[in-house]
Amino acid sequence: MKTTIFLFHPNFANSRVNKAIAAGLPGDIEVRDMYALYPDFQIDVAKEQAVMEASDRIVLQTPMYWYSGTPLLKKWEDDVLTYGWAYGSDGNALHGKELLVAITPGADNYGAGKFVPYTVYELLRPFQAMSNLIGTKFVTPFVTTGASSISDEDLAKRVKEYADYLSQDELKVLGAFE
Ligand SMILES: Cc1cc2nc3c(=O)[nH]c(=O)nc-3n(C[C@H](O)[C@H](O)[C@H](O)COP(=O)(O)O)c2cc1C
Structure with missing residues (x-):
């Protein structure tokens, strides 16, 4: 099981929560700091597609910005998830992989x-719909709410929970209306 974390934090140097949970993962999980790799937003599409093809579990890790992910994550979707590769009648490169x-x-x-009268899962529906289109299994998101004020103790728990969650061989798919 090859897991790759695509980390989309615009200010990772000042991150507390995303930095901690990513740092707590075992060494065989690759963490790609996408803002560091592509500071000019010019994504190497062929490279990123190759990394995804080699992964069984694709993790999109992001702070919540304006009830969604960060801008480079959207650009990554637009650029990397191409017709004929990720979707379309011949676009099956990602079929069956897990997307978290x-x-x-x-x-x-x-x-x-x-x-905010919506659950975080509801706000993530565009990612779930994207996952449906590209044929990945949209597994139950790993949501750390209250990240701006989380205590050191709770953050340490979350670090362990993230590593434990990703150590599972198979994660539960999120229902369409869950
Ligand atoms: C531009 C911007 C937009 C944000 N939008 C939201 C939001 O819509 N909902 C929310 O709960 N927090 C929002 N936040 C707070 C961040 O989600 C929070 O600071 C971050 O997840 C903390 O993680 P970090 O320590 O890794 O940076 C926003 C922060 C910034 C800078």
Whole structure:
């Protein structure tokens, strides 16, 4: 099982949560710091497609920015998930792989009756729909809410939970309306 983390943090040097959870992963999991690789947003599409083809589990790790991922993650979707490769009648390069979104919303007030009356899973539907189109298994996202104010103790727990989660051979697929 080859797991690759595609990390999309625009200011990783000042990250606390994403830096900690990525640093806690075992060495056989490759972490690609996409903003460091592509500071000018000119993504090497052939290279990134090759990395994805060689991966069984593709992890898109991002802080939550404006109820979604960060800009380079969107650009990555636009550029790398090409017709005839990721989708379309011959576009089956990613079929059957697992796709996991690991996201850190700064706030923790998500869900019915809360300040943001949507669950984080609902906000991630565009990624789930993308996953459906490219034939990957959209497994249950790894969501760390309250990332802006998480205590050192809870962050240490999250670091371990992320590593434990990714150590599983197979992750549960998220239901369409879950
Ligand atoms: C431009 C910007 C937009 C943000 N948008 C959201 C948001 O929509 N929802 C939220 O809960 N937090 C939001 N945040 C807070 C970040 O998600 C939070 O700071 C980050 O996940 C913390 O992780 P880090 O320590 O790895 O940077 C935003 C932060 C920035 C800078």
